[in-house]
Ligand SMILES: O=C(O)c1ccc[n+]([C@@H]2O[C@H](COP(=O)([O-])O)[C@@H](O)[C@H]2O)c1
């Protein structure tokens with residue numbers, strides 16, 4: 001694995017870390033799109049040797065990179081993949097096909113280069129980092145009350161904000177956390193309403209009894225956390241997990257540092273949806289890589305008005321879907337950077353009179 005593996009320790013000295021209130025204030029003043037870079041990229045695109053729009057969403061992707069890097073042409077030599085791993089109290093309720101210990105074991109697998117994401121990161125020359133969020137201290141079981149204190153949630157969000165720095169060209173976000181599709185389902189139900197069954201699915205592959213336990217856990221979580229319905233950050237604190245709070249923080253930090261973000265599957269998108277609920281423009285610098293096989297993901301994408309790039313029926317998590325966008329983005333960029341213009345190639349433009357034609 002290139003890059004690091006970090007342990008998030010709980011320090012008592014939290015001075016300097018932003019509180020949820022401060023995160024709320026940052027959100028009120030987010031930088032907008034760089035329209036100058038967007039225009040410059042669009043103008044170049046229009047001269048290139050193809051019918052206008054013929055590269056479809058590849059053109060859209062170059063525009064998006066330019067807009068949110070604030071640079072025309074945009075670059076993609078320094079992409080990073082970050083996985084946040086979190087332990088969920090609700091995982092004790094028989095809501096996953098795997099035991100809670102798998103979260104830490106998979107972190108070890110990421111470190112040893114054994115996981116799917118290691119192969120994709122290596123193939124695409126991306127800097128892969130894994131941040132383990134206090135796995136020895138799972139969040140509280142949210143069916144009994146809030147998963148996290150304000151302090152733990154804010155610290156996790158602040159930790160997520162520190163996972164990037166200006167100069168990165170792209171951040172692919174992913175998660176690892178046994179039980180987190182239940183947490184994400186509860187979060188979605190709190191943010192967007194609807195019955196628990198709208199948001200619950202098989203996750204890692206539970207059977208129909210497991211689905212019933214997941215629905216019951218989501219319903220109990222909403223009943224035990226009435227304040228979750230009053231505010232998106234409160235929903236995250238009550239029903240989320242540390243990896244989800246960290247993803248939220250990383251998304252905000254990327255906006256401030258002009259780093260475009262690629263979101264992965266269901267849990268990752270649910271964490272992002274907290275920001276969407278607080279301000280629908282907060283995810284304008286994010287794309288969603290794929291529509292996960294987890295059935296709630298399609299509904300969630302509709303709720304946050306995002307169209308995924310791929311529908312590959314993946315449901316792995318660990319940023320695997322997000323990593324697949326790197327070669328696609330590079331393909332889009334290679335065309336944008338290296339194609340000739342009509343003039344350079346000596347090709348007639350649309351509607352140009354045939355040479356020697358009589359009018
Ligand atoms: O990315 C997805 O949409 C996705 C769908 C199902 C499962 N996962 C992964 O599986 C874990 C959560 O599943 P579960 O069944 O334990 O809630 C977590 O580590 C996720 O990364 C991921």
Ligand SMILES: Cc1cc2nc[nH]c2cc1C
Pocket residue numbers: 098102106175176177204316317318
């Ligand atoms: C094996 C395994 C790998 C994963 N990667 C992300 N979530 C996961 C869940 C399991 C169970």
